[in-house]
Amino acid sequence: MFGSEAEKEVRKIPVSESTISKRIHNMSADIEETVCTSVKESEMFPLQVDESTDIGVNRENSSVITTHCFLHREALVAKTISNDLKSVLEQVVKMVNFIKSQPLKSRLFTKLCEELEAKHLNLLLHMEAQWLSRGKVLSRGCELKEEMLTFFTLEQQEEFSDLLADDTWCAKLSYLADIFELLNKVNASMQGKSENVLSSTDKIKALKEKLQLWGGKVKEGNLDMFSHVAVAANSGEIIPIISEHLAVLENQLQHYFPDICTENYDWIRNPFFASISTQSQLTLIEEEQLVELHHDRDLKLLHMQLPLDEFWVQIKTKYPHVAKKALVMLIQFSTSYQKEGEKSSDKQLWELERLPRDPKAFGKRYLLESICPTDTPHEIYKDDPEAVSLIFVDLEESG
Template sequence: MDKFLIRKEASGSRESDSEQSLNPTNSNVKKARIRHYLNRQYNESYLKFGFFWSGDAAQPNPLCVVCGDKMSNESMVPSKLKRHLTSKHSSLQDKDLVYFQRLLDQQSKQRNVFEKTMTASERAQLASIEVAEIIALKSKAHTLAESVILPACKKIVKSMFGEKAEKEISKIPLSNDTIHRRILDLSENIEKKVQKKLQDSTFALTVDESTDISNTSHLLAFVRFIDGREIINQFLCCKGMSTTTRGQDIFDVITDYLREMNLTWKSCVGICTDGAPCMTGCIKGFVSLAEKENPDLIRTHCFLHREVLISKISQEDLKLVLHQLVEIVNYIKSRPLKSRLFEQLCKGMDSQHVRLLMHTEVRWLSKGKVLTRVHELHNELIVFFDQEKQGKFCEHLRCELWMSKLEYLTEIFSQLNNTNSSMQGRNENILTSTDKLVALKKKIIIWKNRASSGNFDMFPSMRTTCIKEMIPIVVSHLTALDENIDHYFPSLSTEKYDWIRNPFMNIPSNIGLQLCEEEELATISSDRDLKIKHSTVPIDSFWISVQEEYPTLSKKALSLLLQFSTSYLCELGFSTLNNIKTKKRERLRSTEEEMRVCLSHIRPNIEEVAKKHQAQVSH
């Protein structure tokens, strides 16, 4: 037994005892070292008794390779190991070392296979979640994963890496229900992230309501808030409204969701909506009800909607030309045979386009695009209607005055469409949108002055044969546009907010700032380091960076920069809703979750989602 134990050296000295009593730390260290040396170590010869080791290498425990019993370190002696073999496995006491070595190798292989399977299942779960995110981003049906993506991946992997890799790909769970659950988990992860970020930030809302293909009303809301050193736009919610869509109903839905997110109206700095009575009604409108909760709210009527209202034609002569133009287009577009014949005619004449565009009143850019397309296919239309013997339409298209009016409408609506398109962006705010409308107003005044003197250089496609007849028509329409801008945008000037864009310029005293705000502005304008920083970073990042040092002024600046100027994001969201809820998916119940994964600026943490569930491979 002496060769299996390291015995403690006997000191027996009174001097050493006294040293240990005087220095207890050294005594404890020596005892720990002794205990370490007394730990029994595994010897390869123990395998003939059917024992291997497990646990810590410094203090191993004997492990029976037959029954899996684990014994204490004190049992790591041949006599105790042999007693276990003879008492519990008497039928194996005559087996040699090779037999137990074979048992140990089999257990090692089984352990490796199990660990490999667990690792593969975790990878398969991660791949399943990533595929679910792709499907949600593309607004596709859940069955696409199992019916298209998985077979395609198997074909590709088999061709590139062989059948073994194909079997691994088959383990990824991609069924319809699995993808549905994955999207719900991704949506929940995003929602928790948004909730956490909104707790310590003010925010602005843009809200709109529309119906889907199944006539279900949906209330869509986006939020804009400060995230780190930037201002971001984020999908907030999409709630179905089963009955009425009054202002009180909209207010209740948004309030309930804010309460679920542990938010209040006090943190909201502004709301942007369209001009519907349920949104902007002075008594029972949604915004009016929200203002009762927070009187400091900034309300904004969508700039895009107002720009479309500005472009409404009030002059009877121009309105008649537009009506006749729609008749011409509808004669061809509403008849499939006429559309095919016109297409063949355009191909034979090597035309730039082969189809006309349909005018739709609810599509804001439709009017200008239809006018432009008809003007470009003017000659082709004359030839086509001559063949069709439609003298009324040919008479319009050959009339110089009628064509001059059409060309003017084409030019002016192209300008209006350009302005509308320039305001359709994710990062638009009140300052940038106002600048574009101010520029349009100035252009209209310039065009009106030049048109009054018979100069139509600003409209290059207009004919010069009917200038005298067109002068009063053009001037009258431009005057109406100018008046409409003043009507729908009564306060178009943003000069009093120039300090937000550049706090280092000479600011007039009558800009509506309080004393503490003016003092902070004076301090900022005198800081040369901030002036250099202002020239290198965006406006929103600059004001976010000085929040702690100048809280009052930065809060006022950011409340304006946060405010939405258009409902562009809501319109974009409704387009996504139409892609998600098609005729074949009109009974989809997870609409909000699908849209959150598709439209969110904040992306989910896929590894965090994967850890919440036990990994399972597909059978």
Template sequence: MSADIEEIVYASVKESEMFALQVDESTDIGGKAQLSAFIRYIHDVKIVDQFFCCKELEETATGNDIFATLSEYIKSVGLSWQSCVGICTDGAPAMIGSIKGFVSLVKKENSSVITTHCFLHREALVAKTIGNDLKSVLEKVVKMVNFIKSRPLKTRLFAKLCEEVEAKHVNLLLYTEVRWLSRGKVLSRVYELQEEMLTFFTLEQQEEFCDLLADDTWSAKLSYLVDVFEHLNKVNSSMQGKSENILSSTDKINTLREKLRLWVGRVKEGNLDMFPHAAAATSGREIISIISEHLEVLEKQLQYYFPDICTENYDWIRNPFVAPVSTQSQLTGGLTLTEEEQLVEMRNDRNLKLLHMQLPLDEFWVQMKAKYPQVAKKALVILIQFSTSYLCELGFSVLANIKTNKRARLQTLEEEMRVCLSTIQPNLKRICQSHQAHVSH
């Protein structure tokens, strides 16, 4: 089935004439480095995502190793780096190193390829900046959770206590730093179970934890962290999808940036409406200076990790009918004369304007390929780009479920992942016809 799906995918990719990749590397249960990649291409009238490959890196996981492994596979399926228009990776040196990084080696093969540093990874790095005051609160929360969760007996006793008082939850969540949403979820659960935890720590004679949970100022800081991470997690979650591209992800980051500026001004005026838990806290007003300082740092970090994030040059892709080219010549993303002429023709075609209103953006531009090939190709090169490595992370979750301790020597890992992750149904009739049925005796 895997071979049949693979054949169908690469026949479609060859017809597409362009593709984009997202690539990431992780370690499986057996300690082996696994290189995962997903591919985005044009199929029929849509832009689609499919599993590309999962290859084991036998020794080191350098940029050269990653490039050599992917190049060998791309060649074996009849593709070329010349058809690759985009690559999305995380910020690891092996991926984005300026000399021997994977991306740099690909650019030597195709200098026009567009490279993207995963938006999710960058947003997660922004969220890690919380300052010393708030960092100490997070550390104490993690310490409290570990005190209960690391001991099975205490976990059971705490669950029993929560059941008796009919609490909303009966368990705490362990903090996992590598998981993007973990901070927010852990803090939110602790906030909801504050009273139950105070009762439990009183019974356990943990005076340090009791003093913290009973301290109004400390609780106010916890409330603020719950609020701000709820906002940050919403942004991160909104970018975790199969249909995300550079334009949509950029809009979400720019929205967050403007909200931070708005919040800084409102907080300085003493308005905490955007942080309802902190506003309701007894000492919420006392930590306004801490909140204001943290928001300003967040804004600076957002500017650092997303320095030149601007999509105004590609407004013509979202809507080619908004204004004459002459007033937008500086915003057309470097269109040639032929491309601008085709855009003018499109803009003055009322039928196309109605079609644009009816179809998804990718389908509209795919349909424009036949009549306006140059400008449509330029638009599709942008729309086909990956903005995150979400699919690779999804693939690693599947890998963890497939390759367990009892299946550590599995030899068909890539085949199983392809069948699991692909949205293409294998041609079972053709597969059966190519095999001889077992003759019963």
């Protein structure tokens, strides 16, 4: 009515605090209602929580199944090292911190690496909360130990330069780099949306047997499985240390991962090839449905096309009892991969979308949970990017 110029002036008026807080409340209530409705309609559902959550509910409800994250347990196993090896790890961290904590020294070290044509130009910081960082710090330190020796010699840091000049100390560093790299590969292999309790258990069982194999080879003087140690000077002197550490890791794995007979669940992975006569944990009606499923050629073709969990969901109507039995196992989270991924995505989202100019970016916070509010804010505030940004920040701060 007053023209486009007046409209622009009106748009400059900031949105009131009550409007913003009401919007946040309505969106939160909408998501809560969506989740509650979905839970009530489901026969069973998984819930993934972090380590700060009390899971004592399983003591009050026997039907609740709890599993400890495989990644957490594997990380606890990796922390078990002798005092001798632990001191090497701590010394490496001190060296890295000496360089990385001071911008000038960090730049000088980078310049030195460039001049020496090193494979890498920087060291990596160790973060206790990030399980894989320990192995990466050690590997990078092992690969740049010559450059570090030169740098600390120039800096007159005799404490560090003497260690790096010691072949036995460097052999221990090489072993730590190798073993943590191998443990990190197992850890990384258990991360992914398609991972389940059965597949993660397989990988842990394989690691147990590898540790036994490596222990036997080390006693024979064979260090080929550890690439850095195999070429390190004085590696023979640390064979007793390596042998002892491998034995400790094997015992810790047994402690944190009690034996699970995954062979009893082969019918879940492939109901068309598993032996039905050995499935003693199934009831009669479950066995009958498994027999029918075993001879269903149409579903055999479907099994080859779908992910395992989706396959069992698809046939739940036709074979409800045996499908439920399978889904009870598959629905469990074997790791906190998604929860950790959500935290990482939150951080990236905050950094990249602090002031989103695309209204569609607003819904991302909820899409991290695969739940989108029924009425998203940009439908109302789409013409005011600053208002959208303000609500976005409030949502991030409110968690």
